[in-house]
Amino acid sequence: MPKKQFVIADTHFGHKGIITFTNKTGCRIRPFDTIEKHDDFIVYQWNSVVGTEDTVYVLGDLAMNRKSIATIDRCNGRKILIKGNHDIFKLKDYTPYFEDIRAYKIFPKEGIILSHIPIHPDCMDRWKVNVHGHLHANNVIDPDDCFGGRRYKCVSCEQINYKPVVIEEIKS
Numbered sequence: 307m308p309k310k311q312f313v314i315a316d317t318h319f320g321h322k323g324i325i326t327f328t329n330k331t332g333c334r335i336r337p338f339d340t341i342e343k344h345d346d347f348i349v350y351q352w353n354s355v356v357g358t359e360d361t362v363y364v365l366g367d368l369a370m371n372r373k374s375i376a377t378i379d380r381c382n383g384r385k386i387l388i389k390g391n392h393d394i395f396k397l398k399d400y401t402p403y404f405e406d407i408r409a410y411k412i413f414p415k416e417g418i419i420l421s422h423i424p425i426h427p428d429c430m431d432r433w434k435v436n437v438h439g440h441l442h443a444n445n446v447i448d449p450d451d452c453f454g455g456r457r458y459k460c461v462s463c464e465q466i467n468y469k470p471v472v473i474e475e476i477k478s
Contacts, residue, residue, distance in 0.1 A: 314469075
């Protein structure tokens with residue numbers, strides 16, 4: 307079976323507050339009773355699609371405390387971390403679990419850039435698509451997007467049913 311590449315963002319392992327956050331209508335954006343159920347569900351969803359030889363780009367905000375970083379070890383695949391604003395610990399805390407740690411990743415042939423925080427619309431002239439996290443239940447609204455809103459793809463857990471997305475699906 308061919309190796310696949312996936313993306314996911316904002317796992318927030320060990321972040322007890324994340325299960326209390328609400329959207330604009332007041333509904334919880336992550337409907338879990340405990341952070342343990344939250345983390346277990348993400349690991350289950352992840353492992354349901356990712357094989358041991360696949361690669362997963364984690365687009366930031368992996369864990370909210372140092373000990374919860376190790377949760378990623380329960381997830382299949384080779385992992386590359388694109389650091390997010392909550393990935394504040396020393397590199398040595400992440401390196402046991404990640405093959406590489408970066409600020410962003412570019413797929414030049416396809417014109418795709420992976421980042422944690424979305425690229426500002428004024429800087430998107432070099433890119434066809436920005437795959438990102440950070441926004442959780444929200445999306446970038448770019449009034450100048452002549453591609454019908456397809457220039458930005460948010461892969462925060464809430465938007466992808468907590469399951470990594472195959473990059474090939476985004477490329478097509």
